[in-house]
Amino acid sequence: MNATAALLSPSTGIIDVHSYMQNLLAQAEQNNAFFVARTRMLHAQAIDQGFIVTIESQKEITQLKCNFLINSAGLHSEQVAKNIVDMPAGLIPKLHWCRGHYFSYAGKSPFNQLIYPIPETSGLGIHATLDLAGQLKFGPDTQYIDQLDYNFPGDLKAKFVQAIQKYFPDLNPDKLHPAYTGIRPKLQGVNDPFKDFVIQDESDHGINGLINLFGIESPGLTASLAIADQLVQQLSLNK
Ligand SMILES: Cc1cc2nc3c(=O)[nH]c(=O)nc-3n(C[C@H](O)[C@H](O)[C@H](O)COP(=O)(O)OP(=O)(O)OC[C@H]3O[C@@H](n4cnc5c(N)ncnc54)[C@H](O)[C@@H]3O)c2cc1C
Missing domain, CATH: 3.50.50.60 (FAD/NAD(P)-binding domain)
Incomplete structure (x- = not known):
């Protein structure tokens, strides 16, 4: 697939979430808060x-x-x-619980920026994100669930490959490995x-x-x- 246009967002980036949280905690405690x-x-x-x-x-x-x-x-x-x-x-x-899954990409990242496809109705779509160490990962998708279950289902790879190949046609599926999941608290239900x-x-x-x-x-x-x-x-x- 060839793209006819794309938007560049130079300020889009990543942060070290743990440092951010530690920093907020330290500042709160300096102001006499207890966590x-x-x-x-x-x-x-x-x-x-x-x-x-x-x-x-x-x-x-x-x-x-x-x-x-x-x-x-x-x-x-x-x-x-x-x-x-x-x-x-x-x-x-x-609240509707909606799990998202991430696959990590083994080897050197072909991108040096985050890549977002056109958003879907219930999420941003499976996008490409780098972590601070330069490791590439793809996700999250959306899967509504009834129980809080962080397990990674075994049948998601084909769906991910299809979505990622829309903007990364040269993807080698063998380089994708299940990484982790997270659960969103959505107000939007399945067909809302x-x-x-x-x-x-x-x-x-x-x-x-x-x-x-x-x-x-x-x-x-x-x-x-x-x-x-x-x-x-x-x-x-x-x-
Ligand atoms: C897969 C996924 C990807 C995401 N990606 C991004 C991203 O790229 N960028 C971004 O900005 N955001 C992202 N988010 C969203 C971000 O993680 C959330 O918006 C954020 O964590 C919400 O923070 P919060 O403090 O409101 O809730 P939470 O982080 O969920 O914290 C709620 C806290 O309340 C506590 N709690 C629950 N019940 C009780 C109780 N009865 N008594 C006391 N404590 C209680 C919980 O233990 C928890 O510590 C993502 C989320 C998911 C799931």
Whole structure:
């Protein structure tokens, strides 16, 4: 296949996600925040000023009080919202779990840029991405699932080869190897038209200090600082 046109996006790139997260954590701690891992929010109750939140860590259940509650629980944000007393049930959207798979490409990458095909209805399409070490990988596709299952199905190679050959006709299928999977929390169901993410605040649900984030899929990582700025404004923290 020959392309008649392409768009060059010189600012498209990759970042070291682990360093980014470590950096955010360090800055948060410098500003007196505590990050508590392996701790599950069980439920929350709005009180006059803030919330009483019940949490579980190492089978111990405790309560804490907070002024603001931000539900950014990704794949579980629907369930977390259901566990917030007084959260109107009609405003909690159904999340559809959609797994994406990546194949890695053995050997030297033929590209030195990321290559994106024309997007599909439920995703960006199987694109070519480089990691920081220069390793090429292809993905992710979209496969709606009912259970949280990160296993890599054994029958995906033909589909990937067909998609990749549209923009890389010289692909040698023997160089493709299953790499890893990830799961998106989509608001858009299997045959739905496009549905974007939703951020709800008091003006939506009437609960002061509560923010719900639903359907934060790609590019949620790239947009994370912009989303954080938006939440600060919605909670009027910058006054
Ligand atoms: C295959 C794939 C490819 C992607 N590619 C890109 C990309 O190229 N660029 C990009 O910008 N984005 C990409 N994304 C999207 C990006 O990963 C997400 O947008 C981002 O991780 C969302 O961050 P989050 O903090 O909202 O949710 P998450 O990262 O899902 O974090 C949610 C957190 O909430 C915790 N949690 C859940 N339930 C509870 C509970 N009851 N109590 C306490 N904690 C709880 C979870 O343990 C988790 O730590 C991709 C996603 C997938 C799946």
